Amino acid sequence: IRxxxxxxxxxxxxxxxxxxxxxxxxxxxxxxxAPNVDLPSLSKGMKIKFTISRDAKGLYVIEDVRPETP
Known part of the structure; x- marks a missing residue:
């Protein structure tokens, strides 16, 4: 995360x-x-895995975020 x-x-x-x-x-x-993602738990510098989708307007939306494991 930048x-x-x-x-x-x-x-x-x-x-x-x-x-x-x-x-x-x-x-x-x-x-x-997405609203279901716990945004306050995310911070600059974190390495994550994520799932994306497209909304009705064709914009990308992160639907799921989890920390990347070493």
Missing amino acids: AVDADERRIMITHGPVSGPLEMSPMTMAFRV
């Missing part, structure tokens, strides 16, 4: 390649965070 914006419910993430239906190249980008 940054957390609690007011906008967004996090900036640098991620590797994403496979599956929402395929993406490695990049740094901001994602909206």
